[in-house]
Amino acid sequence: MKSLYSRLSIAFATILVILLAGLGIVLGQFFHLIDNEITKQVQLKFYYYLLFILPLSFLLTLFIGMRVIRQYTKSIDQVTHTAQMISKGDNLARTPIDDRHSNELAIAVNQIARNLQEKSILRAMEKERLKTLIESMGSGLLMFGREGSVNLVNGVFEKTFGYKRDELVGKTFKEIGLPNGIERLIEDVFLTEHVHECQIRIRQSYVSVYGAPVIGRHGNWLGIIVVFHDITKLIRLEEVRKDFVANVSHELRTPITSIKGFSETLLDGAMEDPQILRDFLEIIQKESDRLHLLVDDLLELSGIEQEGFQLHIREVSLSSIISDAKKIVSGALDKKRMHIIGEVDSTETVQADPDRLIQVMVNVLTNAINYSKAETTIRIATIVSSKGATIVVEDEGIGIDSTELPRLFERFYRVDRARSRDSGGTGLGLAIVKHLIEAHGGTVKVESEKDIGTKFTLFLPNRQI
Known part of the structure; x- marks a missing residue:
């Protein structure tokens, strides 16, 4: 594309040629009409003079005119170039400004470019914040435009329903294949333009679905938004x-x-x-x-x-803890003619609350006694390492089916309700064991075989006293 300077220079030269040509014609007609008193020799000399002066005047006028035009069009060409770059999205483009000349147009264009750059940066930041918010909100999000097609999906929705973003964008809610309850909710929001909520079950999870219309600042309809809250835990x-x-x-x-x-x-x-x-x-x-x-x-x-529950941690001997627990359950042991075997090194220690640890051992041993046959044996073993202490209690009882193991530490859960009631159990002993061990930062595991026996493994980590 030709610059303004080139176009003005061509126009100026054209006008100058036309003026000179017109002047020549006028002079020719003038000399043709004058008296013959001027001799042909004088006429000839005058023509020679015109032929010399006119081209020189033309060149001089053209040079001066182009200089003047160049001075005033150079800055306009630069501003035009900058404006073209800005229109292509380059907000970093600037027009150079000569301090010797005040160019208000260049200053204005540069200010526009700076404003656009600031707005572009702000828009990019807001877009990134919105994207981060949508992806980090912890709930599934699905947004439909006014035409009913999907235009926004977040990662939580993809994980919940197993869809890919590319498979959803541009499709209507009927084409996605959502559960019937969700489709009805979306359709109701589109038809009524009011908020609707429902709860549905998806496989093993429960989801609360919230659908609402999206209304612009001026009351115009923009689409709807659907939020999916996972309420399985609740x-x-x-x-x-x-x-x-x-x-x-x-x-x-x-x-x-x-x-x-x-x-x-x-x-x-x-x-x-x-x-x-x-x-x-x-x-x-x-x-x-x-x-x-x-x-x-x-x-x-x-x-x-309770949140304020505290343990009184100190270094205690494992042998003394187990010995005290044996004394407490000795009456139940004698009644069923059972005995406990397993030697514990008196030098082995653990960092724990002694009273709570005795309570744990009593509950575990009581459970082993209640669910074991008479004249059987309970074995206790300990392992101490740099990481902590492990206590293993193994009985020869009725055992627990593998399907019941995950529920063993639930409140009031009993493997054999009749036997538990006969023994005076409340169904809360193992729940207390689990909570106390976890309060120490440890873990409790159980292994069992039907009609063979059950083994409890208690781990207590070393802690800062």
Whole structure:
């Protein structure tokens, strides 16, 4: 494309040629009309003079004119070039400014370029922030344009539903193949232009779907946005809470019903028989002890789960912990003619809360005794390393089916409910064990084979005292 300077120079030269040609014609006509008093010799000399002066004047005028034009068009050509670069997206383009001459047009164009550059940087930052926010929000996001086609998808949605972004963008919600509940919600939002919510189940997960219209600043319809919240944990916590309330109610109801029933029987006249009175009172006492134990375990578990729960960590001897636990369960051992074997080195120590660790060992040993046959053996072994201490308790009991192992540490879960109740168990012992070991920063694992036995492995890491 020709510059402004080139176009003006050609125009100026053309005009100058036309003017000179016109002047020559006018002079020719003039000399043709004058008297013959001027001799031909003088005419000839005058023509020679014109032929010399006119080209010289033409060249001089052309040179001066081009210089003047160049001075005023150079800056305009530079501004034009800068404007063309800006129009192509190069916001870094600038027009050079001569300090000797004030060029307001160049200054204005440079200011426009700087403003565009700042806005471009700001827009890129906002776009990056929006992208980061959408990808980091933790919920699936799906946005439809006013035509009903997908124009925005985030990574959480892709992972939740197993789609690829390239497969979704540009398609309508009918073409994607979403679950029926989600399709109905999206259709309702499009039709009513109001917010709609629903909950659906996708495989093993629960998702809360929120759909809302997207309205512009001036009230114009831009499309809809659909957000998918994973509420699987909330649903499962709610189920655990319901199970917990139901189990507590059931566990409390049984002893209370027994106490109420036997006490009413006694008041109705059975207390006149000394033997019946004694038997019923023993049953009432047994149920009261069971009720007391259940309430104590519930309070203990609640205290462990509280945020302010603290352990009193110090270095303790493993042999003394296990010895104290054996003494506490010795009565149950003698009743079933069982015994515990396993020598523990008196020099082996662990960093733990001694009272809580004794509680853990008592619960594990009590569980092993309750679910073992009479005249069997419980083995205890310890392993101490630089990382921490491991305590292994292995019995020869009824064992646990592999399908029940994941639920073993749930509250009130019993492998054999009848046997557990007969032994006075509350179903909270192993739940307390798990919480106390995890409070120490350790882990508890269980291995079992049906009708062969069960092995508990407790690991306590070394901690800063």
